[in-house]
Amino acid sequence: MDGLLPGFPEPVLDSQRVFRAVLDAMSRPGSLVELPLHVTAPAPLEAATAAVLLALADYETPVWLDGAAGNDRVRQHLRFHCGCPIVPDAGAADFAVVAEPAVMPPLSAFKAGGDEYPDRSATLVVQVPTLTKGERWTLSGPGIRDRATLSPGGLPEGFRGWLAENRAAFPRGVDVILTCGWLLAALPRTTRLEG
Amino acid sequence: MPALHTSDPHTEQHTERRRRWMGVLAKAAPDEVAAAWQRLAPKPAYELLRRPETGLVMVRGRTGGDGAPFNLGEMTVTRCSVRLEGGAVGHAWVAGRRADHAERAAVLDALMQDPARHAAVAPEIDRLEAAMATRRDRAAREAAATRVDFFTMVRGED
Numbered sequence: 001m002d003g004l005l006p007g008f009p010e011p012v013l014d015s016q017r018v019f020r021a022v023l024d025a026m027s028r029p030g031s032l033v034e035l036p037l038h039v040t041a042p043a044p045l046e047a048a049t050a051a052v053l054l055a056l057a058d059y060e061t062p063v064w065l066d067g068a069a070g071n072d073r074v075r076q077h078l079r080f081h082c083g084c085p086i087v088p089d090a091g092a093a094d095f096a097v098v099a100e101p102a103v104m105p106p107l108s109a110f111k112a113g114g115d116e117y118p119d120r121s122a123t124l125v126v127q128v129p130t131l132t133k134g135e136r137w138t139l140s141g142p143g144i145r146d147r148a149t150l151s152p153g154g155l156p157e158g159f160r161g162w163l164a165e166n167r168a169a170f171p172r173g174v175d176v177i178l179t180c181g182w183l184l185a186a187l188p189r190t191t192r193l194e195g
Numbered sequence: 196m197p198a199l200h201t202s203d204p205h206t207e208q209h210t211e212r213r214r215r216w217m218g219v220l221a222k223a224a225p226d227e228v229a230a231a232w233q234r235l236a237p238k239p240a241y242e243l244l245r246r247p248e249t250g251l252v253m254v255r256g257r258t259g260g261d262g263a264p265f266n267l268g269e270m271t272v273t274r275c276s277v278r279l280e281g282g283a284v285g286h287a288w289v290a291g292r293r294a295d296h297a298e299r300a301a302v303l304d305a306l307m308q309d310p311a312r313h314a315a316v317a318p319e320i321d322r323l324e325a326a327m328a329t330r331r332d333r334a335a336r337e338a339a340a341t342r343v344d345f346f347t348m349v350r351g352e353d
Binding site: 003007080 | 243244246276282
């Protein structure tokens with residue numbers, strides 16, 4: 001237990017701030033939202049990834065960690081602060097954390113919900129090396145006036161195709177939060193990639 | 196007498212000893228813990244891993260001591276976790292809603308695990324335990340002083 005790091009300095013207010021940031025990002029897909037607070041994160045997680053988990057994960061939400069994120073420090077941190085179950089099966093998780101996006105499983109590996117309960121689906125937190133210097137994407141869909149752009153880097157070849165499949169299965173599908181340092185952007189299941 | 200601390204924190208002995216001092220800190224009077232904290236020198240530097248937060252826990256009992264479990268009732272507890280500068284982590288779940296009690300108990304728990312500080316802190320734990328025993332003893336004697344023995348006269352019905 002010696003490697004424990006502190007959680008939010010103000011647990012109630014900071015959870016609300018992070019929730020608001022995620023809500024803003026989800027309602028304006030593609031926009032970059034900066035987190036309004038400081039947290040220390042266990043490596044290899046970055047601040048935004050750790051903050052989203054601290055705010056959203058709890059004892060009712062199974063969390064899946066990819067190979068890079070699944071070290072003992074991260075597990076201990078999440079168990080201590082969130083009390084969330086950590087599951088080895090990607091298809092059983094409500095939240096999935098990807099710290100090494102280049103080798104991530106396809107979006108179809110995660111829970112997409114059912115036609116009756118599309119809300120019973122997974123939210124992916126994908127930590128990317130950049131949100132501004134990668135391949136330029138043009139987005140459209142609910143929450144976007146005309147067009148929005150986002151330039152994430154480090155994602156696997158097939159990611160664009162996975163997003164299209166995910167969009168096609170609406171109302172089922174997963175929602176993706178991209179994080180980088182203190183920044184986050186969201187790609188909810190309603191967002192379309194142009195071109 | 197065995198050494199009060201071992202370098203391996205995962206032995207059963209260590210767990211038992213830690214259980215004892217955490218229990219003492221949890222049940223001690225907040226003012227006694229505050230007094231123990233006052234006597235502590237130098238005060239360690241620490242950061243809060245989890246700020247003191249108050250909630251309810253369900254206390255369970257077993258009928259007759261070892262029978263079927265039942266819920267006795269909820270009690271108010273305050274929990275807190277700290278990390279000392281050296282890296283030792285201390286936890287406390289204490290009775291009541293005193294945040295300062297929980298925070299000090301967590302720091303004392305961390306110090307008790309630190310081989311360098313253990314010997315200086317251990318007497319405070321003994322003192323708290325003795326104070327608790329005195330309190331319990333006095334309460335028992337006060338209760339005993341008002342004891343009434345009932346008895347039934349044999350009714351001559353033959």
